[in-house]
Amino acid sequence: MANNGSGPGYASPAEAMKAGREKLLYTVALYVGTGVEKPDYLATVDVDPDSPTYSQVVARTEMPQIGDELHHSGWNACSSCHGHAHMSRQYLLMPGVRTSNINVIDVSDAKNPRHHKVVSGEDIKAKTNLSAPHTVHCLHSDIIISMLGDADGNGPGGFLHLDQNFDIVGRWENDLGDMKYNYDFWYQPRHNMMVSSEWGAPNTFMPGFDLEDVGAGKYGQTIHFWDFEGKKIVKSIDMGADGMIPLEVRGMHDPASNEGFFAATLSSNVFRWWKTDDGDFEIEKVIDVPTIDVEGFPVPMPSLITDILISMDDKYLYFANWLHGDLRQYDITDRANPKLTGQVWLGGQLGKAPEVNGVTVQGAPQMIQLSLDGKRLYVTTSLFSTWDNQFYPDMKDKGGQMYMIDCDTENGGMTINPDFVVDFGNEPNGPSRAHEMRYPGGDVTSDIWM
Template identity: 65%
Template sequence: MGSADHASHEHHGPGYASPADAMKAGPEKELYATALYEGTGIEHPDYLATVDVDPNSRTYSQVIHRTDMPHVGDELHHFGWNACSSCHADPGASRRFLIAPGTLSSRVNILDASDPRAPKVHKVIEGEEIKERLNLSAPHTVHCLPDGTIMISMLGDRDGDGPGGFLLLDQDFNITGRWEHDSGAMRFNYDYWHQPRHNVMVSSEWGAPSTFLPGFNLEDVTAGKYGHAIHFWDWEKHDVIKTVDLGDEGLIPLEVRFLHDPDSTHGFVGAALSSTMWHWERKDGDWTVENVIAVEPVEVAGWPFPVPSLITDLLVSMNDRYLYFSNWLHGDIRQYDISDPAKPRLAGQVWVGGLLGRAEEVQGNTLRGGPQMLQLSLDGKRLYVTNSLYSTWDNQFYPDLATAGSHLLQIDCDTERGGMRINKDFFVDFGKEPAGPARAHEMRYPGGDSTSDIWV
């Protein structure tokens, strides 16, 4: 058997002492990805795919295990750990359970990853219970908190309208209530990142589930049904202390990321529809926000208006040196040097699909769809990318994904000089899954990663 066909390694520690400590953890051997069937016509539960990413393994670049959810129709989206590096000071904390919500069903699936190569379902919190008890629906971002509880951003109320809120679970995955006290001017909800050292949380806005679930309609934008603001919260008081309206240059702000250094107040949010990247920092006690990158729209035959790049995901390398983001409609991934976070400098770019006709072939496969979710190795050298955004949106912009499925790619990153290239030896084709073509979305490592670990 290959060198990676070993007994499953343990990863029960809560996290790493520092980002530098995380970067020394060694190459990852497994990668988890959510895979789903909504919008494909296939009546099969969504699942968590375990992918072998060890190049020395005989099963390298293959799905080696599938953990089916108990029910059909979840629309697995983002997921996270019950414990991460924010719990490092607690020797009793264990990074053992994955919390995998469904935005469509509002269920919260809890998976036991004691065996990192073969997670199993541990518990399910029904969506109807969440709607009835807390008037919340459509769970999205999952983060563990320093006290060991788990918080999930919720995008709507029981009827699918805004503004949503934040759901709290205890360490046994029981619902304990809502986190927020006063949500201020928040009209919608989406992603969030907290940094207790600065007594702050930042949250962003997509739209109400009743708006985005049926698919994208440009008239909904002009009608004000999509977000264009980010919110700064008092972490201790659970109240919004400042709302920044990004205006027409900041339509649909999605993923938010602080730098990993807990002393830093710098962070970024990408506005999808406006295709802009915004930088925030605290100056003289106040939070300031500035547009630092703008991707220009491109004329495409058959489109009635210039096509925006649609920035859908972003992340920051563990050493806070590079910012990466995906342009889902244009088809490129960009790498920026953020040694000066307020002045990002383009360092690399790679094309992996999109509407502009610049896609390459990998192992005889023409890359379909556009780059969407990103995950970076702890050492910053391997960037993984999937291509499904949301089932109804996929079917509008990349209908082939419903019949051909997603793929998972690896991008090799130059961490010294900058630059990226596709690793042609790695290709995971979710179009050939046992139950039929599936859509792949967010990714996580068993040992933690740059988008789930927060240091406090």
């Protein structure tokens, strides 16, 4: 994107909050596992209420290869590069978890993104013995990507280092310690820290979710703290039954802060993490969503906290319960004692809100993205094609949805906006699944300040 000569992003989280309302939103849209044998694509959604095409997909950018399973995405540059006038937030990197391809999308024309190049999954496997790319963060000038498997799809994976031209530099990390699995990560150079989480090996999670795999130790329950400059793990905390499948890791946006939160998805607990004054790392469980006994289900159903984020002002924490079907807002002013301030229901296994805004919800709240000013929370309903097909089998024929939640940033509270719904069941090539979302100018889950 064009910038004002001061480099990408914003000088501070407070400046980002003043950026003005988002007009476009990008989301990955998938055909993997739907029966539509076409490549996944990037959908550009009009989120400008004054536009005649508000709440519609206005551009579709197809990937060159079928079967990627686009999942998460990240920028070539974010606010960590603010002040570097030669850089710009021009490229969105969109990894395919199943093919290991990394698609690079040029968003110079924000309303009409173009496919720029592919970093081939086969090339990545051959050069780094890594596969299944996931989280992308720009690293000042370069890019690192968490990789969930080795070239054969087994753990522990590692971190892929790309340069500014998206050429493979090699593996980023020096020492993985006892890391068994990989997933998401967040970093903060000011405190020389990075935190990474654990899903499972690609060969375990790609075919679908099996409780026997949990019992066999094939899913993660450990959180890792890194010496960021040394590129090595310095502390790993095994959380046992309380911390099964830790996924999204978020840090506070204020770069002076040395703490954050993450969710243990299967255990459905939220943990706070922080670096102590003497350089150690600690965690504590701060939210516990109880399981629910559902008739006909012999195993108590966890809420399955699949995504979590922190507002730009570090005041609110939001998360999605993909099985129970609710979205929650917590006031985290008192970091150790989050207070529930808002909740809405969309779809889900409990049947509390099967239809919203005139559309039958396929799936439940899953990926979330918050506006920079904190007032609008966008949500999509697909998790991962094979897992969707297990828990919400109708989604493959009817497509996923995107909704918008109005958030009260003064007193807390959430309301589903009645005028916004994007039904990916109506896509021209057939129903697709929508997953992670990004704004052209940066957002609360991509931007890190130095």
